[in-house]
């Protein structure tokens with residue numbers, strides 16, 4: 001092995017150790033930390049962030065990176081090593097284009113903006129948040145100028161979340177998706193089929209829910225010797241290493257599908273992390289490709305598997321046994337329809353599979369126009385509300401149920417939203433391919449066997465880390481570039497049956 005490269009790789013591992021230590025402290029902060037720990041914890045994290053920054057900008061590290069880049073360019077490194085250099089080079093080059101004062105200003109503005117957003121949302125008053133959002137948009141436009149872009153400044157922002165993707169490509173697939181969803185949703189709304197979400201209402205003991213959710217996670221392949229399931233205010237997943245990937249959820253005593261779906265979603269993220277190659281820890285070859293691909297793994301398990309009739313053919317009898325008062329008189333068919341009920345609603349995170357992407361497309365259109373300078377921040381509530389009317393036929397009653405509902409803009413995460421829909425599209429495309437490779441998939445799932453599906457995902461997605469770009473990975477795994485056809489077909493087949501269209 002090239003000695004420069006092996007020194008470089010060791011530095012990457014050192015950096016990853018620090019990042020994992022910070023992730024573990026952050027996980028503890030959200031799961032176990034007592035209230036008085038918050039001050040000292042912030043100090044700990046800020047100290048470690050400083051150490052991390054110093055390692056990343058150190059002369060030694062940057063020299064090793066440059067020498068490794070030269071080695072890669074001259075063909076002295078293996079394909080895998082070259083991919084590592086390519087990805088680190090990409091990240092560092094972007095960082096180097098941002099002056100320290102810019103980075104500090106953005107951190108300052110976003111940390112204030114987060115608190116203002118929390119307050120504005122609570123008071124349902126967008127005008128409180130608007131001055132901060134104006135600053136963030138101006139900073140993000142400056143970031144795009146500093147980083148550089150080919151066509152749209154929005155390209156430069158998407159790049160942080162979905163490397164190598166462009167505004168134009170995303171606008172094309174989301175445009176196709178919108179053209180499919182709008183008329184399909186209208187058909188569902190006109191259906192007379194008896195699909196009632198209330199059919200699954202009841203009381204659900206939280207301790208019993210915990211046991212059931214853990215059973216589901218284990219059954220679909222989550223390795224509890226390489227992770228934990230805990231409770232937090234907002235469900236999330238985090239990973240310190242492929243051998244330690246954590247998930248959390250929350251439990252509502254009046255609702256059980258929320259916690260099961262939440263756990264299956266986070267398990268999907270964690271299965272990806274557990275499937276990354278441990279021996280490459282610290283390098284991009286043990287990192288997820290992109291936000292879109294990460295979300296494809298969670299949505300595949302949550303929706304294509306976890307809301308399918310095959311999945312519930314196995315799990316429903318077990319669920320009914322645990323909660324006979326709620327489900328004793330509810331048939332599998334009624335239950336299956338209830339958990340797949342389609343109902344336009346204000347809040348994205350509560351949306352069903354059919355309407356969810358319309359929430360995302362709305363945000364994508366708005367933030368793209370905001371960054372390209374076509375709409376002003378003050379116009380957002382009006383534009384948001386008129387799009388909600390157009391897409392979902394809803395009248396938004398106040399800003400907390402509208403433009404203020406998501407945290408993303410407050411932390412400067414402009415360009416993040418489209419990755420949620422890319423995740424849905426990738427998930428359907430991967431699942432359709434896996435189904436062709438595993439002809440008995442439905443029968444297997446109905447018997448509670450998920451191993452061959454997980455194996456397919458491991459071999460085609462997880463094991464590659466960042467070796468390929470998201471686009472190349474999809475092409476390699478499915479034979480086609482990302483498109484909305486598989487998602488549209490999946491939705492049409494499933495919901496035509498449920499809604500008797």
Ligand SMILES: [Zn+2]
Nearest residue numbers: 265269295298
């Ligand atoms: Zn997710």
